[in-house]
Amino acid sequence: MQFETLPGFREFYPEACARRNHIFSQWRKVARAFNFSEYDAPVLEPLELYIEKSGEEIVGQLFNFEDRGGRAVAMRPEMTPSLARLVGAKANGLKRPIKWFNIGEHYRYERPQKGRLRAFYQYNVDIFGEAGPGADAELIALLVQALQAFGLAVADFKVRLSDRDLWLLMLAAEGLDSDASAAVLGIVDKLERMDREKAVEKLCPIVGDEADAFLSRIEAVIAIRDFDTLSAHMRSLASEGDIADQIVARLQEWQELLKRLNAAGAGEFIQIDLGIVRGLAYYTGFVFEAFEASGAGRALAGGGRYDALVKKLGGPEMPAVGFAMGDVTLADLLDSKGLTANYVQSPDFIAIIGGAEARDAAMADSAVIRSMGYTVEYPLKDQSFGKQFKEANNKGARFALIYGSDEIEKGVFKLRDFASGAEKEFPRDALAEVIPELIASGLES
Numbered sequence: 001m002q003f004e005t006l007p008g009f010r011e012f013y014p015e016a017c018a019r020r021n022h023i024f025s026q027w028r029k030v031a032r033a034f035n036f037s038e039y040d041a042p043v044l045e046p047l048e049l050y051i052e053k054s055g056e057e058i059v060g061q062l063f064n065f066e067d068r069g070g071r072a073v074a075m076r077p078e079m080t081p082s083l084a085r086l087v088g089a090k091a092n093g094l095k096r097p098i099k100w101f102n103i104g105e106h107y108r109y110e111r112p113q114k115g116r117l118r119a120f121y122q123y124n125v126d127i128f129g130e131a132g133p134g135a136d137a138e139l140i141a142l143l144v145q146a147l148q149a150f151g152l153a154v155a156d157f158k159v160r161l162s163d164r165d166l167w168l169l170m171l172a173a174e175g176l177d178s179d180a181s182a183a184v185l186g187i188v189d190k191l192e193r194m195d196r197e198k199a200v201e202k203l204c205p206i207v208g209d210e211a212d213a214f215l216s217r218i219e220a221v222i223a224i225r226d227f228d229t230l231s232a233h234m235r236s237l238a239s240e241g242d243i244a245d246q247i248v249a250r251l252q253e254w255q256e257l258l259k260r261l262n263a264a265g266a267g268e269f270i271q272i273d274l275g276i277v278r279g280l281a282y283y284t285g286f287v288f289e290a291f292e293a294s295g296a297g298r299a300l301a302g303g304g305r306y307d308a309l310v311k312k313l314g315g316p317e318m319p320a321v322g323f324a325m326g327d328v329t330l331a332d333l334l335d336s337k338g339l340t341a342n343y344v345q346s347p348d349f350i351a352i353i354g355g356a357e358a359r360d361a362a363m364a365d366s367a368v369i370r371s372m373g374y375t376v377e378y379p380l381k382d383q384s385f386g387k388q389f390k391e392a393n394n395k396g397a398r399f400a401l402i403y404g405s406d407e408i409e410k411g412v413f414k415l416r417d418f419a420s421g422a423e424k425e426f427p428r429d430a431l432a433e434v435i436p437e438l439i440a441s442g443l444e445s
Helices: 014-033 047-054 056-061 080-089 133-148 164-173 178-188 196-222 227-237 242-263 327-336 356-371 385-394 405-410 428-441
Strands: 044-046 064-066 072-075 098-107 119-128 157-163 270-272 286-292 301-305 320-326 349-353 399-403 412-417 423-427
Touching: 014 098, 014 119, 014 133, 014 327, 044 047, 047 056, 047 072, 047 080, 080 098, 080 119, 080 320, 119 133, 119 327, 133 157, 133 242, 133 286, 133 301, 133 320, 157 164, 164 178, 164 227, 164 242, 164 286, 178 196, 227 242, 286 320, 320 327, 349 356, 349 385, 356 399, 356 405, 356 412, 356 428, 399 405, 405 412, 412 428, 423 428
Parallel strands: 157 270, 349 399
Antiparallel strands: 044 072, 064 072, 098 119, 119 320, 157 286, 286 301, 301 320, 399 412, 412 423
């Protein structure tokens, strides 16, 4: 019987695993460049953790079950609830701002489709303990640099920037309370995928006969693409009073955020787009999503402010902002742009062995070279010199270490540099001194 992989899960043969690990290494490199610390959390969590964060409707999207202890548990669909719990548990002992990142596998029980699988890896980057726009700017700049690390440029992707706080101020100016505003934002989040007639129908219970005109005003806001127009529109909503004061204060935070993003070299990647509201209700301020520049396909990454979540999950009140980037949509984009390399694992050295005594010498020298951090391979059974050299070329080795009867008798090894074709003998007892020089400069022909 031939078993098959479950739907929505992936196998990683060596080349695919090397490509995946390259993505991980770039993610880690960028996070560390911004001085973020890596953490991890359990793959299996209490089901209640996700219900508390996202509501009962999340249950249908999870791999969840009752364990042998009678506990309702779930495979993690995202990292944010676990992270909020971790930070909340030790908040008083953590130096702020808390800058953490994680690369981990997540699971969602939903229909597999392009860009969306049941098992996937995410790059999660978060800052806790900093309420100002400096933290938002740091996260967005890191996101931009993380995508640039793969060779993507301004013609390839954009970060669409929005603000739930501005939306709430706009809707308050329209006379809507918090519940009605939340319902409207839920509709705005789906507008790109919804017929206009359907949107009007959904708005009718909230704003009544004004639904069509109300939607037109929403569409006008979503069409804004520059800060000056956005600022003028917001200031026109209220000339005085508490809402007007809040609008002015929020626009100043927008100015500060955009100024910092420009200074960090990320400004050209930013596109103001209030059509992005991030459907999850726990977001509290600036929100953003990275997309392929044309806007086609799924989001490459998404995140924003979630200042109330740590307290909601039992910790102290603590501002927070973060984003997650998935490996599936990123890999699809890199493939489409021709930026996915073929990762072939090639050894630094292959030992060419002639005879039992030569094998002992080759294995002893290989142990020394491996302890220095270089890769060495040798045939596991006796083979002709010709076959061994052919195998060395096929595997893309940089150097051959040649051990024949003559070399053993003289106490040397012969080295061939496949790049230059040059060969030279070296004393075996000088191996530790010779190898780093060879790696650095090779042999001249």
